[in-house]
Amino acid sequence: MSERTLIKNLAASADGPISVSGWVETVRDQKKVQFVVLRDESGAVQLVHPRAFEEDGSAAPDALADTISALTVGSFLTATGELKHDERVKLGGVEIKLDALDVASVAADIPIAADSGIDKRMDWRFIDLRRPEQNLIARVQSTFEHALRSYWIENDFVEIHTPKLMASASESKAELFEVDYFEGKAYLSQSPQFFKQMAQPAGFGKIFEVGPAFRADPSFTSRHATEFTSVDAEFSWIDSHEDVMTLHENLIVAGFTAIKEKHGEAIKALFDVEVTVPTTPFPRIPLAEAKRIVAERGYEVPRADDDMDPEGERQIAAYALETYGHEFVFLTDYASSIRPFYHMRHDDDPSLTKSYDLIFNGVEISTGAQREHRIDVLTAQAKDKGLDPEELDFYLDFFRYGVPPHGGFGMGLSRVIMLLLHQANLREVTYLFRGPTRLLP
Numbered sequence: 001m002s003e004r005t006l007i008k009n010l011a012a013s014a015d016g017p018i019s020v021s022g023w024v025e026t027v028r029d030q031k032k033v034q035f036v037v038l039r040d041e042s043g044a045v046q047l048v049h050p051r052a053f054e055e056d057g058s059a060a061p062d063a064l065a066d067t068i069s070a071l072t073v074g075s076f077l078t079a080t081g082e083l084k085h086d087e088r089v090k091l092g093g094v095e096i097k098l099d100a101l102d103v104a105s106v107a108a109d110i111p112i113a114a115d116s117g118i119d120k121r122m123d124w125r126f127i128d129l130r131r132p133e134q135n136l137i138a139r140v141q142s143t144f145e146h147a148l149r150s151y152w153i154e155n156d157f158v159e160i161h162t163p164k165l166m167a168s169a170s171e172s173k174a175e176l177f178e179v180d181y182f183e184g185k186a187y188l189s190q191s192p193q194f195f196k197q198m199a200q201p202a203g204f205g206k207i208f209e210v211g212p213a214f215r216a217d218p219s220f221t222s223r224h225a226t227e228f229t230s231v232d233a234e235f236s237w238i239d240s241h242e243d244v245m246t247l248h249e250n251l252i253v254a255g256f257t258a259i260k261e262k263h264g265e266a267i268k269a270l271f272d273v274e275v276t277v278p279t280t281p282f283p284r285i286p287l288a289e290a291k292r293i294v295a296e297r298g299y300e301v302p303r304a305d306d307d308m309d310p311e312g313e314r315q316i317a318a319y320a321l322e323t324y325g326h327e328f329v330f331l332t333d334y335a336s337s338i339r340p341f342y343h344m345r346h347d348d349d350p351s352l353t354k355s356y357d358l359i360f361n362g363v364e365i366s367t368g369a370q371r372e373h374r375i376d377v378l379t380a381q382a383k384d385k386g387l388d389p390e391e392l393d394f395y396l397d398f399f400r401y402g403v404p405p406h407g408g409f410g411m412g413l414s415r416v417i418m419l420l421l422h423q424a425n426l427r428e429v430t431y432l433f434r435g436p437t438r439l440l441p
Contacts, residue, residue, distance in 0.1 A: 008042035010083060010094045018083040018096060020045060023130065024075045024107075027068065034068045036098075037091065038079060041135060046091050047079050049098040067101050074107030074127070118427060125432060125441055133270050137429050140263050141417050145210060147258035148231065148251050157206040157233070162195035164188060164212060168391060175215045177226075188214035191410055193342070194395050196234040197371060201403040206235040210413070218436045222425040223363055223415060227434040231416075234408030241344075241354040244368045244407045245330055248358060249282045252328065259420070271421050276327060282358075283324045286333040290316045306335035314362035332356045341381040343369040344407075358411070361419040368409030375399040 004021045005013060022040030036047040049068055052060035071077075081098040089095045112124045121128040128134065152159070165179070165186045177188040192209050199207045213230040233247065259267075260275040267273050285293070287308065291301055294308075294315045301312045308316070308331065320329035333352045336345050343353040355369035372378045378399055379389050389396060417429040427433040432441065 004078065006042040007038070007040050007045045007092075010045055010096075011085075011092055013083055015083055015085060017080070019078060019080045020096065021078040021104075022076070024071050024073055024077065026073065027071050029069050034065060036068060036071065036079075038077070039130070039132075044091060044132075046089060046095040047081070047098050048095050064098060064101065067103065068098075070106075071103070072107045072109070074110050074130075076104045076107075078102040078104065118425060122427060122433060122438065123441075129431075136263065136266055136270055137417060137421065138431070140259055140267070140421070141413065141429070143258050143262050144255045144417065145231075145413070147255040148208075148210075151251055151254040152206075152208045152233070155206070157208050157235070158199075158204050160196065160199060160204070160207050160209050161211060162189070162192040162209060164214070166194075167394070175217050177214050177216045190215055191230065192232050193410070194398075196232055196408060197342075197395075197406065198398050199234060200236050200373075200406040201398050201401060205237075206233075208233045213410075220436065222427075223418070225414070225426055225430065225433060225435055228430075229413040231411040231413050232408065234406060236404040236406045238370060238405055238407045241332070241356055241368060241370045241407060244370065244409055245282070245284065245332075245356055245358075248366065248368060248409055248411075249278070249280050249328070252282075253278060253280060255416075256420075267421065271423075273420075273422050275420070278326060278328050282328045282330055283320050283326050284330045284332055284356075285316065285320075287331050287335070288333070290331050293319050305338050307338045308357075310363070313359050313364055317359050317362035320359075327361050329359045330356045331359060336381075339369070341385040341387060342371050342378065344372040345381070354407075358409075360416065361422075363415060363419055365415045365419065366409050366411035368407065370405070370407035373399060373403045373405055 004019050007020055007022065010018070020038060020040065022038045025037040025039045025044060028035040032051055034049045034051065037044055038047055049064055051065050052062040054060045079096060079098060080100050081096040083094060083096055085094050087093055110127060112121055112127060165181065166189050167186065175190055179186050179188060191213055192211065196207055196209060209232045211230060212227055214227050216226065217224060235247070238244065256275060256277045260277055264275050267275055290308065291312070294301060294312050297315050297319065299311060299315050301309050303309055316331065317329060320326050334355045336343070336351055336353050339353045339355055343355045346352045346354060353369060355367065357364045358366040372381060375396065379396060382389055382392055414426050414430045418426050421429065423429055
């Protein structure tokens with residue numbers, strides 16, 4: 001592997017011979033001196049080459065100048081030369097006086113520009129990802145996932161990897177992608193729900209998974225995707241959904257703390273966003289009370305069912321920020337009419353479930369609940385939802401041979417990053433977005 005110095009490390013390097021590799025961001029081909037801005041995965045640096053002249057002032061043969069003149073934006077190369085610290089250089093206070101360029105590949109004309117629309121940029125996503133903002137988004141996501149994993153491992157959780165091909169639905173058949181499977185049919189997993197619950201009677205206790213999920217939902221909103229990364233946890237011996245919320249908020253605090261410490265300054269510079277590590281406990285508001293609060297703010301949720309709508313979520317988030325100074329709020333105790341059959345219902349009011357949605361900056365990012373673990377109650381709740389217990393037999397088997405009280409949550413990874421960085425669209429923070437009309441690149 002070739003020796004190279006990452007551009008972010010140049011400021012701490014001594015003046016002298018240096019080698020860097022990356023892609024050309026700009027070229028200024030002037031009469032007396034040439035400038036190239038080279039970028040790698042860590043930053044950008046200015047390369048300088050004074051042109052050669054004869055004693056009479058005419059241009060002298062200069063192969064390096066010819067190479068620079070032929071460079072195109074996006075070309076990948078390795079530059080060697082003399083590193084020099086100079087406070088006058090705006091780009092990091094350093095520059096490299098070139099000795100040689102080794103061009104690995106020459107780029108054709110770049111098909112997108114800084115002002116290209118999001119659909120055009122998605123067509124050429126591998127080029128769009130070269131932007132510093134996109135590089136930072138990927139690093140923020142990596143730091144967030146690592147912090148969550150560290151918290152889980154330190155607290156004795158086990159990581160599992162559930163299958164993404166299923167014989168039947170885990171939630172709603174209306175949102176299933178059906179695929180040919182040898183002589184029959186299979187479905188892409190909407191959620192690891194059934195399989196992460198299976199780990200509880202298996203005796204694993206506390207488990208987590210970060211993996212893909214698929215929803216055949218023809219939504220074209222800024223926050224929906226047909227394939228997304230789901231962050232899931234499930235654990236045994238809980239007393240109520242309050243235990244799940246406590247775990248959830250502790251994970252968020254761990255993730256945001258790591259992001260702020262490692263990327264806070266860069267996020268402020270590139271996105272003008274101040275990362276706020278939330279305090280615990282997060283505000284908790286029962287859904288019925290949240291609807292009353294929203295109505296008092298002048299907005300009536302226009303749904304026929306008992307659920308909250310996106311504008312209602314924005315309104316209750318604004319209330320939480322005004323009242324508690326908090327970007328997060330748990331909406332709790334959702335009606336059983338709009339929750340899955342496996343959510344446990346309150347003993348004193350079966351019309352309500354021991355469940356919650358977590359709202360962050362006005363958008364729902366997660367659903368969590370205590371699960372119903374009593375086989376007779378679970379079967380009755382499935383029937384109450386119009387489901388055939390025989391079609392759920394493999395799932396119900398989990399509960400026939402002993403299972404502890406348990407609960408958990410599923411959270412959309414990209415939604416968290418989108419809202420943290422105040423981005424307007426999920427596509428901006430997804431490496432390769434998949435939606436109803438996008439399967440490429």
